[in-house]
Amino acid sequence: MEYQPGLKGIVAAESELSFIDGINGVLLYRGIPIERLVEKYSFEEIVYFLLYGEFANLAEIEKFKEKLIENRQIPIYVQHIIDELPPNVAMMDVLRTAISSLELSETNIYEDAIKLIAIFPTIIAYRYRNIMEKSIISPDVTHSHVENFLYMLTGEMDQTKAKILEAYLILTMEHGLNASTFSARVTISTESDLVAAVTSALGTMKGPLHGGAPTGVIDLLNEIRTFDRINEVIMEKLMNKERIMGFGHRVYKTIDPRAESLKKMIVTLENLPKWMELAVKTEQETLKILHDYKPNYKLYTNVEYYAAAILKTLDLDPNLFTAIFSSSRIVGWCAHAIEQRRNNSIFRPDVKYIGEMRY
Structure with a gap:
């Protein structure tokens, strides 16, 4: 029998609970x-x-x-x-x-x-x-x-x-x-x-590797701090070949539908907290920079990005x-x-x- 490390690609159960299409961003x-x-x-x-x-x-x-x-x-x-x-x-x-x-x-x-x-x-x-x-x-x-x-x-x-x-x-x-x-x-x-x-x-x-805290995203947003620093910080990380935390996902090869749903709900709220405004603006600018810098570099926001923004907005450890x-x-x-x-x-x-x- 062929060995599949981590059982990757092996169907181990049948379930009616959820369906995931990572190519098309469906959950x-x-x-x-x-x-x-x-x-x-x-x-x-x-x-x-x-x-x-x-x-x-x-x-x-x-x-x-x-x-x-x-x-x-x-x-x-x-x-x-x-x-x-x-x-x-x-x-x-x-x-x-x-x-x-x-x-x-x-x-x-x-x-x-x-x-x-x-x-x-x-x-x-x-x-x-x-x-x-x-x-x-x-x-x-x-x-x-x-x-x-x-x-x-x-x-x-x-x-x-x-x-x-x-x-x-x-x-x-x-x-x-x-x-x-x-x-x-x-x-x-x-x-x-x-x-x-x-x-x-x-x-x-x-x-x-599974439930790790999104401290990297919080560190990124702490480093940016203000709207006018988004471009500078993101470009510096790209030039240094650093990972942009909160972007990319093992399953989703397009927009993570969970991140998209969170953003859609968040931007309609009244009295949006300042930290969340920074997170939304940073996502917009980062995606534009990434797609302009490397058109074939397909990275999209994952749910961890907004999880970090939510924790920071709620002022939780x-x-x-x-x-x-x-x-x-x-x-x-x-x-x-x-x-x-x-x-x-x-x-x-x-x-x-x-x-x-x-x-």
């Missing part, structure tokens, strides 16, 4: 373009759609929202575990430890998924404010899932910032059989539980990026675990032996 959730979803539906509505395969009616979505709200609180024993972790333990390691300690029903995978999705933001905010020596903010039942996340992190409620964050979290919920999702499916395929599957996914997401990314991608992990359970076959690929024969 669908259950057959619907993400552009349409992010414009018309809330975070909660799309979570329901991915988990259950259909959109909820009014009664169903209200009940679903209530369940998310009911499961936001961190159990006392999990708080104690988090509190005992040294301050230098990274947020992804805190998440992995806290999630692995949760006791779920294991009898209803849908209910367990709701509990995990609901508690993720609370764990992140609880740990973040503890480390920053700020007062802990309890979940607010009057806020939506994303509004509450932002409120628990910052202590403030800004509708413009909440809308920006919600769009980002929707656009990063699901993205095919990426490394962390594959880990989740492998674990659940052994008939293990959802907590184990999500813990596996978190361990994979932690790796810098860049070290939180992978954890915030995970608070979105857990939806995809859970949806894939449910799908794997429905038609399970344990993952057991072959390995090609390349050592000596000594018999």
Whole structure:
């Protein structure tokens, strides 16, 4: 059998959850373009759609929202575990430890998924404010899932910032059989539980080749600082053959539809934060410079570019990026675990032996 490093090009699962066309810049959730979803539906509505395969009616979505709200609180024993972790333990390691300690029903995978999705933001905010020596903010039942996340992190409620964050979290919920999702499916395929599957996914997401923080993009925008420096900084990097952070993607060979959707939503907002204005203008000028400098040099903005701009606009520590990314991608992990359970076959690929024969 032919060896494919990293299983690249190997179809390892069939899924109804998402479709990716990297050549044409297309991403669908259950057959619907993400552009349409992010414009018309809330975070909660799309979570329901991915988990259950259909959109909820009014009664169903209200009940679903209530369940998310009911499961936001961190159990006392999990708080104690988090509190005992040294301050230098990274947020992804805190998440992995806290999630692995949760006791779920294991009898209803849908209910367990709701509990995990609901508690993720609370764990992140609880740990973040503890480390920053700020007062802990309890979940607010009057806020939506994303509004509450932002409120628990910052202590403030800004509708413009909440809308920006919600769009980002929707656009990063699901993205095919990426490394962390594959880990989740492998674990659940052994008939293990959802907590184990999500813990596996978190361990994979932690790796810098998958869920690394977009510090390079933030460094780029910090270096530019003002509109009049965009051309100078970008041209200097091109002359020095430096990588332009936030441009180019392994899958998308044209515009990343997630980045395009974020930009489209952002530029229509009133009172656009100054940092976001700089990010939008920098993207426009950089693409023009790149295409004029090297017409065949096809680099386009990726979602990481706007993720960095969003984090900076929300005034959040860049070290939180992978954890915030995970608070979105857990939806995809859970949806894939449910799908794997429905038609399970344990993952057991072959390995090609390349050592000596000594018999």
